[in-house]
Amino acid sequence: MTDEARPMRADARRNYERIVTTARAMFAEHGVEVPLDDIAKKACVGPGTLYRHFPTRENLMAAVYREQIDALSQRAFDLLEQLTPGDALDAWVGEQVSWVADRHGLAxxxxxxxxxxxxxxxxxxxxxxxxxxxxxxxxxxxxAIRADVTGVDLLRLGHGVGVAAQHASAEDTKRLLAVVLDGLHV
Known part of the structure:
Protein backbone atom coordinates (compact mmCIF):
# COMPACT_ATOMS: atom_id res chain seq x y z
CA MET A 1 0.00 0.00 0.00
CA THR A 2 1.43 3.40 -0.97
CA ASP A 3 1.40 6.47 1.26
CA GLU A 4 -1.12 8.11 -1.08
CA ALA A 5 -3.55 5.20 -0.75
CA ARG A 6 -3.25 4.95 3.04
CA PRO A 7 -5.86 6.96 4.97
CA MET A 8 -4.55 9.79 7.13
CA ARG A 9 -4.42 9.15 10.89
CA ALA A 10 -6.87 11.26 12.92
CA ASP A 11 -4.12 13.38 14.49
CA ALA A 12 -2.50 13.95 11.10
CA ARG A 13 -5.88 14.93 9.63
CA ARG A 14 -6.41 17.44 12.48
CA ASN A 15 -2.94 18.91 11.92
CA TYR A 16 -3.57 19.15 8.17
CA GLU A 17 -6.88 20.94 8.72
CA ARG A 18 -5.38 23.28 11.32
CA ILE A 19 -2.56 24.21 8.95
CA VAL A 20 -4.94 24.91 6.04
CA THR A 21 -7.31 26.95 8.23
CA THR A 22 -4.44 28.96 9.68
CA ALA A 23 -2.82 29.48 6.27
CA ARG A 24 -6.12 30.68 4.80
CA ALA A 25 -6.47 33.32 7.54
CA MET A 26 -2.82 34.38 7.42
CA PHE A 27 -2.75 34.56 3.61
CA ALA A 28 -5.83 36.78 3.72
CA GLU A 29 -4.34 39.03 6.38
CA HIS A 30 -0.66 39.14 5.38
CA GLY A 31 -0.48 37.85 1.80
CA VAL A 32 0.83 34.56 0.47
CA GLU A 33 4.45 35.43 1.28
CA VAL A 34 3.85 35.08 5.03
CA PRO A 35 6.66 32.90 6.45
CA LEU A 36 5.62 29.25 6.59
CA ASP A 37 7.22 28.93 10.03
CA ASP A 38 4.78 31.62 11.24
CA ILE A 39 1.89 29.56 9.90
CA ALA A 40 3.21 26.45 11.65
CA LYS A 41 3.61 28.33 14.93
CA LYS A 42 0.12 29.84 14.78
CA ALA A 43 -1.34 26.42 13.84
CA CYS A 44 0.41 24.93 16.90
CA VAL A 45 2.40 22.44 14.84
CA GLY A 46 6.11 22.11 14.27
CA PRO A 47 7.70 23.17 10.99
CA GLY A 48 8.38 19.50 10.22
CA THR A 49 4.67 18.73 10.44
CA LEU A 50 3.84 21.60 8.08
CA TYR A 51 6.49 20.53 5.56
CA ARG A 52 5.48 16.86 5.80
CA HIS A 53 1.97 17.83 4.66
CA PHE A 54 3.03 20.67 2.34
CA PRO A 55 6.58 20.30 0.98
CA THR A 56 6.31 23.66 -0.84
CA ARG A 57 4.48 26.94 -0.42
CA GLU A 58 2.65 26.17 -3.65
CA ASN A 59 1.32 22.91 -2.16
CA LEU A 60 -0.11 24.84 0.79
CA MET A 61 -1.54 27.57 -1.44
CA ALA A 62 -3.19 24.92 -3.63
CA ALA A 63 -4.75 23.27 -0.55
CA VAL A 64 -6.12 26.63 0.65
CA TYR A 65 -7.57 27.49 -2.75
CA ARG A 66 -9.04 24.02 -3.19
CA GLU A 67 -10.67 24.16 0.26
CA GLN A 68 -12.25 27.53 -0.52
CA ILE A 69 -13.59 26.40 -3.89
CA ASP A 70 -14.92 23.20 -2.34
CA ALA A 71 -16.81 25.16 0.34
CA LEU A 72 -18.27 27.58 -2.21
CA SER A 73 -19.32 24.71 -4.47
CA GLN A 74 -20.86 22.74 -1.62
CA ARG A 75 -23.05 25.75 -0.78
CA ALA A 76 -24.83 25.30 -4.14
CA PHE A 77 -25.88 21.78 -3.18
CA ASP A 78 -26.78 22.82 0.37
CA LEU A 79 -28.95 25.69 -0.86
CA LEU A 80 -30.77 23.37 -3.27
CA GLU A 81 -31.75 21.20 -0.31
CA GLN A 82 -33.00 24.21 1.67
CA LEU A 83 -34.68 26.47 -0.91
CA THR A 84 -36.65 26.34 -4.13
CA PRO A 85 -34.37 26.00 -7.17
CA GLY A 86 -34.82 29.65 -8.22
CA ASP A 87 -34.19 30.95 -4.71
CA ALA A 88 -31.19 28.62 -4.32
CA LEU A 89 -29.69 29.95 -7.55
CA ASP A 90 -30.23 33.56 -6.51
CA ALA A 91 -28.78 32.95 -3.04
CA TRP A 92 -25.74 31.14 -4.43
CA VAL A 93 -24.97 33.86 -6.95
CA GLY A 94 -25.12 36.34 -4.07
CA GLU A 95 -22.67 34.20 -2.11
CA GLN A 96 -20.41 33.86 -5.13
CA VAL A 97 -20.39 37.64 -5.57
CA SER A 98 -19.45 38.10 -1.91
CA TRP A 99 -16.78 35.40 -2.17
CA VAL A 100 -15.20 37.04 -5.23
CA ALA A 101 -15.37 40.53 -3.72
CA ASP A 102 -13.93 39.44 -0.37
CA ARG A 103 -11.24 37.11 -1.67
CA HIS A 104 -10.45 38.40 -5.15
CA GLY A 105 -6.96 39.62 -4.28
CA LEU A 106 -6.04 36.42 -2.50
CA ALA A 107 -7.60 34.22 -5.19
CA ALA A 144 -37.35 29.88 -12.74
CA ILE A 145 -34.66 30.95 -15.21
CA ARG A 146 -34.17 31.23 -18.95
CA ALA A 147 -33.53 28.03 -20.90
CA ASP A 148 -30.44 29.45 -22.62
CA VAL A 149 -28.45 30.10 -19.43
CA THR A 150 -25.51 27.79 -18.70
CA GLY A 151 -23.54 27.12 -15.55
CA VAL A 152 -20.52 28.83 -17.09
CA ASP A 153 -22.70 31.91 -17.76
CA LEU A 154 -23.64 31.93 -14.09
CA LEU A 155 -20.00 31.73 -12.99
CA ARG A 156 -18.95 34.52 -15.33
CA LEU A 157 -21.82 36.79 -14.32
CA GLY A 158 -21.23 36.27 -10.60
CA HIS A 159 -17.50 36.81 -11.02
CA GLY A 160 -18.08 40.01 -12.96
CA VAL A 161 -20.39 41.44 -10.31
CA GLY A 162 -17.94 40.35 -7.59
CA VAL A 163 -15.06 42.17 -9.26
CA ALA A 164 -17.24 45.26 -9.76
CA ALA A 165 -18.26 45.08 -6.09
CA GLN A 166 -14.69 45.76 -5.05
CA HIS A 167 -15.11 49.29 -6.36
CA ALA A 168 -18.76 49.87 -5.52
CA SER A 169 -20.85 50.54 -2.46
CA ALA A 170 -22.90 47.77 -0.90
CA GLU A 171 -26.04 49.44 -2.26
CA ASP A 172 -24.61 49.62 -5.80
CA THR A 173 -23.51 45.99 -5.60
CA LYS A 174 -26.96 44.88 -4.45
CA ARG A 175 -28.58 46.79 -7.32
CA LEU A 176 -26.15 45.36 -9.89
CA LEU A 177 -26.74 41.83 -8.59
CA ALA A 178 -30.52 42.38 -8.81
CA VAL A 179 -30.17 43.50 -12.46
CA VAL A 180 -28.14 40.37 -13.29
CA LEU A 181 -30.56 38.05 -11.50
CA ASP A 182 -33.59 39.73 -13.14
CA GLY A 183 -31.93 39.09 -16.51
CA LEU A 184 -31.70 35.37 -15.71
CA HIS A 185 -35.32 34.94 -14.66
CA VAL A 186 -38.16 34.15 -17.04
Whole structure:
Protein backbone atom coordinates (compact mmCIF):
# COMPACT_ATOMS: atom_id res chain seq x y z
CA MET A 1 0.00 0.00 0.00
CA THR A 2 1.43 3.40 -0.97
CA ASP A 3 1.40 6.47 1.26
CA GLU A 4 -1.12 8.11 -1.08
CA ALA A 5 -3.55 5.20 -0.75
CA ARG A 6 -3.25 4.95 3.04
CA PRO A 7 -5.86 6.96 4.97
CA MET A 8 -4.55 9.79 7.13
CA ARG A 9 -4.42 9.15 10.89
CA ALA A 10 -6.87 11.26 12.92
CA ASP A 11 -4.12 13.38 14.49
CA ALA A 12 -2.50 13.95 11.10
CA ARG A 13 -5.88 14.93 9.63
CA ARG A 14 -6.41 17.44 12.48
CA ASN A 15 -2.94 18.91 11.92
CA TYR A 16 -3.57 19.15 8.17
CA GLU A 17 -6.88 20.94 8.72
CA ARG A 18 -5.38 23.28 11.32
CA ILE A 19 -2.56 24.21 8.95
CA VAL A 20 -4.94 24.91 6.04
CA THR A 21 -7.31 26.95 8.23
CA THR A 22 -4.44 28.96 9.68
CA ALA A 23 -2.82 29.48 6.27
CA ARG A 24 -6.12 30.68 4.80
CA ALA A 25 -6.47 33.32 7.54
CA MET A 26 -2.82 34.38 7.42
CA PHE A 27 -2.75 34.56 3.61
CA ALA A 28 -5.83 36.78 3.72
CA GLU A 29 -4.34 39.03 6.38
CA HIS A 30 -0.66 39.14 5.38
CA GLY A 31 -0.48 37.85 1.80
CA VAL A 32 0.83 34.56 0.47
CA GLU A 33 4.45 35.43 1.28
CA VAL A 34 3.85 35.08 5.03
CA PRO A 35 6.66 32.90 6.45
CA LEU A 36 5.62 29.25 6.59
CA ASP A 37 7.22 28.93 10.03
CA ASP A 38 4.78 31.62 11.24
CA ILE A 39 1.89 29.56 9.90
CA ALA A 40 3.21 26.45 11.65
CA LYS A 41 3.61 28.33 14.93
CA LYS A 42 0.12 29.84 14.78
CA ALA A 43 -1.34 26.42 13.84
CA CYS A 44 0.41 24.93 16.90
CA VAL A 45 2.40 22.44 14.84
CA GLY A 46 6.11 22.11 14.27
CA PRO A 47 7.70 23.17 10.99
CA GLY A 48 8.38 19.50 10.22
CA THR A 49 4.67 18.73 10.44
CA LEU A 50 3.84 21.60 8.08
CA TYR A 51 6.49 20.53 5.56
CA ARG A 52 5.48 16.86 5.80
CA HIS A 53 1.97 17.83 4.66
CA PHE A 54 3.03 20.67 2.34
CA PRO A 55 6.58 20.30 0.98
CA THR A 56 6.31 23.66 -0.84
CA ARG A 57 4.48 26.94 -0.42
CA GLU A 58 2.65 26.17 -3.65
CA ASN A 59 1.32 22.91 -2.16
CA LEU A 60 -0.11 24.84 0.79
CA MET A 61 -1.54 27.57 -1.44
CA ALA A 62 -3.19 24.92 -3.63
CA ALA A 63 -4.75 23.27 -0.55
CA VAL A 64 -6.12 26.63 0.65
CA TYR A 65 -7.57 27.49 -2.75
CA ARG A 66 -9.04 24.02 -3.19
CA GLU A 67 -10.67 24.16 0.26
CA GLN A 68 -12.25 27.53 -0.52
CA ILE A 69 -13.59 26.40 -3.89
CA ASP A 70 -14.92 23.20 -2.34
CA ALA A 71 -16.81 25.16 0.34
CA LEU A 72 -18.27 27.58 -2.21
CA SER A 73 -19.32 24.71 -4.47
CA GLN A 74 -20.86 22.74 -1.62
CA ARG A 75 -23.05 25.75 -0.78
CA ALA A 76 -24.83 25.30 -4.14
CA PHE A 77 -25.88 21.78 -3.18
CA ASP A 78 -26.78 22.82 0.37
CA LEU A 79 -28.95 25.69 -0.86
CA LEU A 80 -30.77 23.37 -3.27
CA GLU A 81 -31.75 21.20 -0.31
CA GLN A 82 -33.00 24.21 1.67
CA LEU A 83 -34.68 26.47 -0.91
CA THR A 84 -36.65 26.34 -4.13
CA PRO A 85 -34.37 26.00 -7.17
CA GLY A 86 -34.82 29.65 -8.22
CA ASP A 87 -34.19 30.95 -4.71
CA ALA A 88 -31.19 28.62 -4.32
CA LEU A 89 -29.69 29.95 -7.55
CA ASP A 90 -30.23 33.56 -6.51
CA ALA A 91 -28.78 32.95 -3.04
CA TRP A 92 -25.74 31.14 -4.43
CA VAL A 93 -24.97 33.86 -6.95
CA GLY A 94 -25.12 36.34 -4.07
CA GLU A 95 -22.67 34.20 -2.11
CA GLN A 96 -20.41 33.86 -5.13
CA VAL A 97 -20.39 37.64 -5.57
CA SER A 98 -19.45 38.10 -1.91
CA TRP A 99 -16.78 35.40 -2.17
CA VAL A 100 -15.20 37.04 -5.23
CA ALA A 101 -15.37 40.53 -3.72
CA ASP A 102 -13.93 39.44 -0.37
CA ARG A 103 -11.24 37.11 -1.67
CA HIS A 104 -10.45 38.40 -5.15
CA GLY A 105 -6.96 39.62 -4.28
CA LEU A 106 -6.04 36.42 -2.50
CA ALA A 107 -7.60 34.22 -5.19
CA UNK A 108 -5.79 36.10 -7.95
CA UNK A 109 -2.48 35.81 -6.09
CA UNK A 110 -3.04 32.10 -5.54
CA UNK A 111 -4.03 31.57 -9.15
CA UNK A 112 -1.00 33.52 -10.38
CA UNK A 113 1.29 31.41 -8.22
CA UNK A 114 -0.14 28.08 -9.35
CA UNK A 115 0.02 26.47 -12.77
CA UNK A 116 -3.24 27.10 -14.64
CA UNK A 117 -3.04 23.58 -16.09
CA UNK A 118 -2.49 21.99 -12.71
CA UNK A 119 -4.56 19.21 -11.20
CA UNK A 120 -5.75 21.71 -8.57
CA UNK A 121 -7.19 24.09 -11.15
CA UNK A 122 -8.75 21.23 -13.08
CA UNK A 123 -10.39 19.93 -9.92
CA UNK A 124 -11.58 23.42 -8.88
CA UNK A 125 -12.98 24.16 -12.33
CA UNK A 126 -14.77 20.81 -12.39
CA UNK A 127 -16.20 21.28 -8.89
CA UNK A 128 -17.54 24.78 -9.64
CA UNK A 129 -18.87 23.72 -13.05
CA UNK A 130 -20.69 20.77 -11.50
CA UNK A 131 -22.22 22.93 -8.76
CA UNK A 132 -23.40 25.65 -11.10
CA UNK A 133 -24.70 23.18 -13.69
CA UNK A 134 -26.75 21.50 -10.96
CA UNK A 135 -28.19 24.86 -9.87
CA UNK A 136 -28.96 25.96 -13.41
CA UNK A 137 -30.54 22.61 -14.37
CA UNK A 138 -32.77 22.61 -11.29
CA UNK A 139 -33.83 26.25 -11.81
CA UNK A 140 -34.56 25.62 -15.49
CA UNK A 141 -36.64 22.52 -14.73
CA UNK A 142 -38.59 24.61 -12.21
CA UNK A 143 -39.17 27.30 -14.85
CA ALA A 144 -37.35 29.88 -12.74
CA ILE A 145 -34.66 30.95 -15.21
CA ARG A 146 -34.17 31.23 -18.95
CA ALA A 147 -33.53 28.03 -20.90
CA ASP A 148 -30.44 29.45 -22.62
CA VAL A 149 -28.45 30.10 -19.43
CA THR A 150 -25.51 27.79 -18.70
CA GLY A 151 -23.54 27.12 -15.55
CA VAL A 152 -20.52 28.83 -17.09
CA ASP A 153 -22.70 31.91 -17.76
CA LEU A 154 -23.64 31.93 -14.09
CA LEU A 155 -20.00 31.73 -12.99
CA ARG A 156 -18.95 34.52 -15.33
CA LEU A 157 -21.82 36.79 -14.32
CA GLY A 158 -21.23 36.27 -10.60
CA HIS A 159 -17.50 36.81 -11.02
CA GLY A 160 -18.08 40.01 -12.96
CA VAL A 161 -20.39 41.44 -10.31
CA GLY A 162 -17.94 40.35 -7.59
CA VAL A 163 -15.06 42.17 -9.26
CA ALA A 164 -17.24 45.26 -9.76
CA ALA A 165 -18.26 45.08 -6.09
CA GLN A 166 -14.69 45.76 -5.05
CA HIS A 167 -15.11 49.29 -6.36
CA ALA A 168 -18.76 49.87 -5.52
CA SER A 169 -20.85 50.54 -2.46
CA ALA A 170 -22.90 47.77 -0.90
CA GLU A 171 -26.04 49.44 -2.26
CA ASP A 172 -24.61 49.62 -5.80
CA THR A 173 -23.51 45.99 -5.60
CA LYS A 174 -26.96 44.88 -4.45
CA ARG A 175 -28.58 46.79 -7.32
CA LEU A 176 -26.15 45.36 -9.89
CA LEU A 177 -26.74 41.83 -8.59
CA ALA A 178 -30.52 42.38 -8.81
CA VAL A 179 -30.17 43.50 -12.46
CA VAL A 180 -28.14 40.37 -13.29
CA LEU A 181 -30.56 38.05 -11.50
CA ASP A 182 -33.59 39.73 -13.14
CA GLY A 183 -31.93 39.09 -16.51
CA LEU A 184 -31.70 35.37 -15.71
CA HIS A 185 -35.32 34.94 -14.66
CA VAL A 186 -38.16 34.15 -17.04
Missing amino acids: MTLKASLDAGSETFGWCRGRLNSATATLVDAAQRAG
